[in-house]
Amino acid sequence: MAVRVGVLGATGAVGQRLIQLLDPHPEFEIAALTASASSAGKQYRQAAKWRVDSPIPEDVAEMTVTATDPDEVPDDVDLLFSSLPSSIGAEVEPAFCEAGYVMSSNSSNARMAEDVPLIIPEVNADHLELLEVQRDERGWDGAMVKNPNCSTITFVPTLAALEEFGLERVHVSTLQAVSGAGYDGVTSMEIIDNAIPYIGSEEEKLETESRKLLGEFDGAELSHDSVEVAASCNRISTLDGHLENVWVEAQEELTPEDAADAMEAYPSLDLRSSPDQLIHVFEEPDRPQPRLDRTLGGGMAISAGGFRESTFGLQYNCLAHNTMRGAAGASVLNGELLLENGYL
Incomplete structure (x- = not known):
């Protein structure tokens, strides 16, 4: 029997991607859609300006959108996927957890909270056990x-x-696609024939989130990794796919061949949305490229290439589809992890 799920912020860019991924999902059944007060009470086809590169699912199109309020979501919904703006998420997501809902959230609020697991399943699935600490400290029946x-x-x-x-x-320098800013985030006059060397708060997210993800959980407390991370973030005019240039300094000798072999051998998982190969390694020096490689593994794979030695250690490039692997797909994968580990 499929798990009944809801999507908070269902009319936005990530919300639409979530619906695209969840509608055909064999383990999940969309049972609730929420949005702003101006959309509440409307059919989804009327409330959402559908922009995803596949038709709007007919059964979802006929659903009625509700307000983003725990009282408006059916009690038999087992899992919520949140794509709310962080300012709204900070206010309403805890209310849903207090009401007993389990939530897989893409919103940026509370990512660095000590008792909130920040998860990439292939990297730190064991951090999910932090939910026991979260429930004890906050008194929630739900979880985030x-x-x-x-x-x-x-x-x-x-x-x-x-x-x-x-x-x-x-050290990491990003070349980030315009879809990462949302449909209204960057105007054509800003980005065509241009690159914008600043994305608000983005550098801090890379520098802090990475250390939390690579940290260790001892059953009671999460300690962040000691690696030093410096980031520079740039918006470019590609539609989808974040390309990143990375320089790594390590304690042990790290050759381009060592790095390529380690990434190619890094394991994926058996979750429904996991790609067969998590990191696709290119031998060509000019790959990966956003237009050519962002949909590898159904948009859920990471790709890497351009390995070479540099003055600052190993240098390479990596790429992921930012609204699939980097947003909606990541939330769905975390939902699958919650299901596999008995939290639903």
Whole structure:
């Protein structure tokens, strides 16, 4: 029997991607859609300006959107996927957890809270046990899991593959697609024939979230990894797919061949949305590229290439589809992890 799920913020860009992924999902059944007060009471086809590259699912199109309020969501919904703006998520997500709902959230609020698991399942699935601490400390019957920022998700799996070499310092420069800013985030006059070398709060997210993801959970407390991370974030005019240039300094000798082998061997999982190969390694020096490689593994794989030695240690490039692997797909994968581990 499928798990009944709801989508908070269902009319937005990530909300639409969530619906695209959840509607055909054999383990989940969409049972609730929420949005702003202006959309509440409307059929979803009327409330959402559908922009995803596949038709709106007919059964979802006929559903009535409700307000984003625990009293408006049916009690028999077992799992909520949240794509709310962080300012709204910070207010309403705890209310849903207090009401007993389990939540897999893409919203950026509370990602760095000490008792909130920030999860990339292939990297730190064991951090899910932090939910026991969360429930004890907050008195919740529900629970909240977060996935990281889309740019963090792109490069942290590649770092996890290199941890055996003793990571000391990481420098990352991102070339981020416009879809990461949302439909109204960057105007055409801003981005065409241009690149924007600043994305508000993005650098801090890469620098802090990565250390939490690579940290250790001892059953009671999570300690962050000691690796030093410095980031520079840039918006470019690609539609989807975040490309990142990474420099790694390690305690042990780390050759391009060592890095490529470690990433190619890094395991995926058996979750429904897991790609067969988590990190696809290219031998070509000019790959990966957003237009060519963002849909590898159904948009859920990471790709890497351009490995070479540099003055600042190992250098390589990596890429992920930012609204699939980096957002909606990441939340769905965390939902599958919650299901597999008995939290639903």
